[in-house]
Amino acid sequence: MNSFSGHITDIRTSDALSVVTVSVDTAVTFKAIVIDNPETAPYLSEGHAVHVLFKETEVVIATGKDPAVSLQNRVKGTISAIDKGLLLSRIVIHTPIGELVSVISTNAVDALGLTENKNVIAMIKLNEVALAP
Structure with a gap:
């Protein structure tokens, strides 16, 4: 499993879905779609530290x-x-x-x-x- 640490820099939400942008460094960002939004998942806030994972x-x-x-x-x-x-x-x-x-x-x-x-x-x-x- 690939794993990188970063911080949330942007969240776009529509109903129960959010596209979350995570900055791993100044030149590399990842986007993830999650079945959550800032109201249902407290970690979804700008500046919050997260790990980006993918197979x-x-x-x-x-x-x-x-x-x-x-x-x-x-x-x-x-x-x-x-x-x-x-x-x-x-x-x-x-x-x-x-x-x-x-x-x-x-x-x-x-x-x-x-x-x-x-x-x-x-x-x-x-x-x-x-x-x-």
């Missing part, structure tokens, strides 16, 4: 400068290690916020030409990001 299998890897896709959670980094298996591969990405891990198919590793020291963008759908106070 390794939910991390999409892209190459190139800025791919045109709808995924808003993007972290740029450099591949520091690849553990290739027959079907799946574990990719470790060195980023400004620490090590981020992705598990993708070995076919995708080969198709993208992923190698150590290659610059990539790790992307995570906002509905796959969990927040822990």
Whole structure:
């Protein structure tokens, strides 16, 4: 499980749903959609410390400068290690916020030409990001 510490910087609420923006550092923010709002979950307040969590299998890897896709959670980094298996591969990405891990198919590793020291963008759908106070 990927885990990063940050602070809530913005909350947009509609009924029982909230899109929460968490700043992990000055250059990296994550957005998460939660089935809660500030009235039902006291931790949902600007400035509150939270942990951002997401599974390794939910991390999409892209190459190139800025791919045109709808995924808003993007972290740029450099591949520091690849553990290739027959079907799946574990990719470790060195980023400004620490090590981020992705598990993708070995076919995708080969198709993208992923190698150590290659610059990539790790992307995570906002509905796959969990927040822990």
